Amino acid sequence: MLKRSFEPACRPGMILTVNSSGSTKERILGAAEALFAQHGFDGASLRQLTTVAGVNLAAVNYHFGSKDKLVEQVFRRRLDALNQHRLAELAKVVGQPQTTLEDVLAAYIRPALELSHDGNGSLFMRVLARAFAEHDDTLRQFLSENYGHVMRQFTAEFARLLPQLSKPELYWRIDLVTGALTHAMSGFGMIQRKSDVSEHLHREQTAQHLIRFAVAGLSHP
Amino acid sequence: MLKRSFEPACRPGMILTVNSSGSTKERILGAAEALFAQHGFDGASLRQLTTVAGVNLAAVNYHFGSKDKLVEQVFRRRLDALNQHRLAELAKVVGQPQTTLEDVLAAYIRPALELSHDGNGSLFMRVLARAFAEHDDTLRQFLSENYGHVMRQFTAEFARLLPQLSKPELYWRIDLVTGALTHAMSGFGMIQRKSDVSEHLHREQTAQHLIRFAVAGLSHP
DNA sequence: GCACGCCATAAACGATCGTTTGACGGCTGC
DNA sequence: GCAGCCGTCAAACGATCGTTTATGGCGTGC
Numbered sequence A, B: 001m002l003k004r005s006f007e008p009a010c011r012p013g014m015i016l017t018v019n020s021s022g023s024t025k026e027r028i029l030g031a032a033e034a035l036f037a038q039h040g041f042d043g044a045s046l047r048q049l050t051t052v053a054g055v056n057l058a059a060v061n062y063h064f065g066s067k068d069k070l071v072e073q074v075f076r077r078r079l080d081a082l083n084q085h086r087l088a089e090l091a092k093v094v095g096q097p098q099t100t101l102e103d104v105l106a107a108y109i110r111p112a113l114e115l116s117h118d119g120n121g122s123l124f125m126r127v128l129a130r131a132f133a134e135h136d137d138t139l140r141q142f143l144s145e146n147y148g149h150v151m152r153q154f155t156a157e158f159a160r161l162l163p164q165l166s167k168p169e170l171y172w173r174i175d176l177v178t179g180a181l182t183h184a185m186s187g188f189g190m191i192q193r194k195s196d197v198s199e200h201l202h203r204e205q206t207a208q209h210l211i212r213f214a215v216a217g218l219s220h221p
Numbered sequence C: 001g002c003a004c005g006c007c008a009t010a011a012a013c014g015a016t017c018g019t020t021t022g023a024c025g026g027c028t029g030c
Numbered sequence D: 001g002c003a004g005c006c007g008t009c010a011a012a013c014g015a016t017c018g019t020t021t022a023t024g025g026c027g028t029g030c
Helices: A024-043 A046-053 A059-064 A067-094 A101-117 A119-134 A137-161 A167-194 A199-219 B024-043 B046-053 B059-064 B067-094 B101-117 B119-134 B137-161 B167-194 B199-219
Strands: none
Touching (some): A024 A046, A024 A059, A024 A067, A046 A059, A059 A067, A067 A101, A067 A137, A101 A119, A101 A137, A101 A167, A101 A199, A119 A167, A119 B119, A137 A167, A167 A199, A167 B167, A167 B199, A199 B167, A199 B199, B024 B046, B024 B059, B024 B067, B024 B119, B059 B067, B067 B137, B101 B119, B101 B137, B101 B199, B119 B167
């Protein structure tokens, strides 16, 4: 059921395409993303990680200070870009005369979807799904402190577009939709790869499905 | 970000009410459920676990064979009952002349909700949410082998009630709904405790919300 | 009475963990 | 030329991991 073995995790067909490209810090971050997605934060050891990254064992503590700090940087690297992207998209649609729920949801979902379709980005979505499942208070606080304002801005927009819903009701629905999206995004790494034909069309279809699902989940009577 | 420290995990206000009740095996299963929910399968050590359970360190390997087997039993104990309950509820509604989507979803959701509202059962839902996020193939196979027939039965019923949806479309929506439910159930351990007044009413409201959300997510045009 | 299975216990096993250390080469600026 | 920082490296540190072993108490059946 559990696996922490070292050797089989490095079998030939593995991801370990991360090494031999970019600086040491970037290689570590890439390998960390892949191994955290596969084996979790506890399950992935620094020895696996540095082997996959093709760097020395001590490099992690030299460049990041500790394993925990490395975890934090793995989150920061992706979430900074993701939430910036989300805010930019949101700013675009709220400026328009007739903002719809679909527009706002697209601003929330599309950036995450693009990330999950971009090679290593899909691995990060799995890391994120793991993190949500952890229910760790430290992580919760980290997310709230650094990216809480984004969620608050979107929530305010949802509240404006769905005035018939009470606050608890709205929060609840947002929570459910968030769960569905996280679940879906973290799974795309596997589903999506089944047919790589017309990648762009597939991505557009996916976006439409997710947005429609979210609209239905948020606005049903 | 990560915590595997031993001492603070056993601070006074902790869950550790598990010990000193029931047989050794049951105490171990209870403590395992709680610690796996909090710290994950890798993060929870057998030494924490046996301390919380009030049993000897060797007891786990004596009664279960290994830590992995213990994990499996933690799943079996709850999932056997849960899926049996689900099938019983499903059998009730499909026997009726006019089966609705709400009925089938209620048969799927209510048993899980009851489990998540029952003390340690809510901890198990968190364990389950973790397991889903792991994306572990071994676990996937375990679930498919032992409980796949339940999901297949429900899926067939969904397909019968939603003939306008293509198979891929249906599977997708089920996946999204499953993600939302797992996310929600695993979170109830925290949300629900905020107001313990009229527990039964709250539970009924929750069930209604989840079912309506699922109906909307599955059957939107 | 006593041999035998069942279970709890303490102690130890080897392996692996995250982290630290000290030495070594390559580079820049004086 | 050489002092000084930077990044890399092998090696070791103590701690903790899952698992195994040896011992002994306790009850049951012959």
